[in-house]
Amino acid sequence: xxxxxxxxxxxxxxxxxxxxxxxxxxxxxxxxxxxxxxxxxxxxxxxxxxxxxxxxxxxxxxxxxxxxxxxxxxxxxxxxxxxxxxxxxxxxxxxxxxxxxxxxxxxxxxxxxxxxxxxxxxxxxxxxxxxxxxxxxxxxxxxxxxxxxxxxxxxxxxxxxxxxxxxxxxxxxxxxxxxxxxxxxxxxxxxxxxxxxxxxxxxxxxxxxxxxxxxxxxxxxxxxxxxxxxxxxxxxxxxxxxxxxxxxxxxxxxxxxxxxxxxxxxxxxxxxxxxxxxxxxxxxxxxxxxxxxxxxxxxxxxxxxxxxxxxxxxxxxx
Amino acid sequence: xxxxxxxxxxxxxxxxxxxxxxxxxxxxxxxxxxxxxxxxxxxxxxxxxxxxxxxxxxxxxxxxxxxxxxxxxxxxxxxxxxxxxxxxxxxxxxxxxxxxxxxxxxxxxxxxxxxxxxxxxxxxxxxxxxxxxxxxxxxxxxxxxxxxxxxxxxxxxxxxxxxxxxxxxxxxxxxxxxxxxxxxxxxxxxxxxxxxxxxxxxxxxxxxxxxxxxxxxxx
Numbered sequence: 001x002x003x004x005x006x007x008x009x010x011x012x013x014x015x016x017x018x019x020x021x022x023x024x025x026x027x028x029x030x031x032x033x034x035x036x037x038x039x040x041x042x043x044x045x046x047x048x049x050x051x052x053x054x055x056x057x058x059x060x061x062x063x064x065x066x067x068x069x070x071x072x073x074x075x076x077x078x079x080x081x082x083x084x085x086x087x088x089x090x091x092x093x094x095x096x097x098x099x100x101x102x103x104x105x106x107x108x109x110x111x112x113x114x115x116x117x118x119x120x121x122x123x124x125x126x127x128x129x130x131x132x133x134x135x136x137x138x139x140x141x142x143x144x145x146x147x148x149x150x151x152x153x154x155x156x157x158x159x160x161x162x163x164x165x166x167x168x169x170x171x172x173x174x175x176x177x178x179x180x181x182x183x184x185x186x187x188x189x190x191x192x193x194x195x196x197x198x199x200x201x202x203x204x205x206x207x208x209x210x211x212x213x214x215x216x217x218x219x220x221x222x223x224x225x226x227x228x229x230x231x232x233x234x235x236x237x238x239x240x241x242x243x244x245x246x247x248x249x250x251x252x253x254x255x256x257x258x259x260x261x262x263x264x265x266x267x268x269x270x271x272x273x274x275x276x277x278x279x280x281x282x283x284x285x286x287x288x289x290x291x292x293x294x295x296x297x298x299x300x301x302x303x304x305x306x307x308x309x310x311x312x313x314x315x316x317x318x
Numbered sequence: 319x320x321x322x323x324x325x326x327x328x329x330x331x332x333x334x335x336x337x338x339x340x341x342x343x344x345x346x347x348x349x350x351x352x353x354x355x356x357x358x359x360x361x362x363x364x365x366x367x368x369x370x371x372x373x374x375x376x377x378x379x380x381x382x383x384x385x386x387x388x389x390x391x392x393x394x395x396x397x398x399x400x401x402x403x404x405x406x407x408x409x410x411x412x413x414x415x416x417x418x419x420x421x422x423x424x425x426x427x428x429x430x431x432x433x434x435x436x437x438x439x440x441x442x443x444x445x446x447x448x449x450x451x452x453x454x455x456x457x458x459x460x461x462x463x464x465x466x467x468x469x470x471x472x473x474x475x476x477x478x479x480x481x482x483x484x485x486x487x488x489x490x491x492x493x494x495x496x497x498x499x500x501x502x503x504x505x506x507x508x509x510x511x512x513x514x515x516x517x518x519x520x521x522x523x524x525x526x527x528x529x530x531x532x533x534x535x536x537x
Contacts, residue, residue: 003452003453003458005449005452005453005462006449006453066448066449067446067447067448067467068445068446068447068448068449068462068463068464068466068467068468068469069442069445069446069447069466069467069468070446070447070448070467071447071467072467076427076444076445076446077446079426079427079428079429079444079446080426080427080446080448082427082428083425083426083427083428085423085424086423086424086425086426086428086450087424088424088426088448088450089426092426160424160454161420161424161453161454162420162454162456163420163456163523163524163525164420164453164454164455164456164458164524165453313453315456315458316456316521316524317411317456317457317458317521318398
């Protein structure tokens with residue numbers, strides 16, 4: 001099997017980081033498109049914004065749990081801010097800015113959808129006159145930049161190990177110099193964010209959600225197709241590297257990780273949601289059950305995709 | 319005329335400016351000092367492992383484990399059993415003390431550094447045990463010490479070396495497969511072997527320019 005230094009905690013963190021960043025980006029998109037203001041109650045922005053800071057925060061706690069001396073002597077973590085050649089240093093900056101922004105956006109969204117809480121807060125803070133929409137404009141713009149950074153940096157974190165683990169630094173296409181993981185993690189982040197916000201929570205809270213966002217199933221369909229294509233290309237380019245890269249691919253598609261890959265990633269996370277969305281486009285509506293199945297499938301696949309990438313990370317040196 | 323009006327506002331401004339300048343100026347001169355250190359620090363020592371002689375007995379790994387008080391089963395030297403054309407051979411691997419150091423770049427706390435002797439060390443007072451270096455080392459030569467929670471690796475027994483001795487693994491090697499010496503002294507055995515071109519780095523394609531070299535069977 002692959003490297004043993006990083007395990008489940010890192011895989012779950014990578015997943016939660018992507019999920020939170022994706023949820024934030026989806027909430028921002030609903031906000032910017034103005035759909036947020038067509039209805040009194042908007043579960044998409046509420047869940048997307050509300051969950052983003054929380055899940056990325058939980059993921060970051062897992063990172064701390066994975067530390068050695070930094071766990072028992074947390075002040076050592078402060079040194080992590082000052083070595084810019086390390087992608088982990090980029091990460092700690094990005095996370096320490098994104099998590100508060102996500103929590104703040106969640107709070108603002110909650111207040112703007114809860115008139116009684118809003119009135120109570122404004123009675124306590126009479127000097128605060130700005131509307132929540134005004135607050136959200138800069139918040140979503142800056143926050144979206146950091147959400148994008150969160151999703152992309154997790155891929156760079158792994159691909160920066162370079163020749164040590166060819167599977168992680170495999171290029172977007174055989175022979176191209178750009179690593180695939182940052183791209184794949186970004187697409188997967190947006191896809192899991194959509195799975196959570198629209199498929200899972202959206203269908204539970206508002207079964208007619210598809211009528212609010214008529215182009216949504218088609219968009220999501222494109223995203224799922226793109227993700228499948230990227231995973232295929234990723235395996236192809238890693239396989240073309242030969243040696244440890246090819247061995248890692250064989251672990252994932254025909255070796256000990258293959259059951260997880262074909263069942264949880266390929267079937268539950270890509271094939272099934274694809275079919276459900278094709279059906280939803282035809283029917284003009286998600287049935288709540290299928291919406292939930294699709295959402296759970298996409299989110300589970302996001303987790304197991306990272307699990308496979310972490311555990312199939314075979315070092316070049318064997 | 320010429321009277322300086324010191325208001326409280328100006329006083330605070332002045333104080334702040336003095337503070338900023340006194341912080342920035344020394345750090346700038348210090349920066350210059352840091353940048354003047356050459357990027358590739360020439361190694362003074364080299365270790366050459368003769369794969370013709372290594373029998374895979376594990377004496378080096380045991381000596382390393384005892385010397386560094388590592389728990390049973392852990393060592394800074396790993397011995398890989400290999401086979402080519404039906405012939406068995408052994409490959410002992412430890413930190414290669416590279417000149418180009420992926421482990422140092424990825425370290426978020428900048429805990430990996432190089433001594434004047436070209437020996438790569440870890441500042442364990444800083445290490446958080448994030449294991450990024452364990453993952454990024456192309457030779458997989460680092461371990462996490464569960465007791466201290468920090469990354470550790472071969473340090474070429476620098477205390478012995480600076481005291482005029484040799485690393486514990488060199489001393490312990492039963493078939494005499496380990497040759498340790500000064501790289502910068504042209505009359506030393508290691509320098510001659512390096513000059514002859516028979517001592518080569520392991521996996522040169524990693525591009526890290528190791529200071530540990532291997533004398534490979536010529537067949």
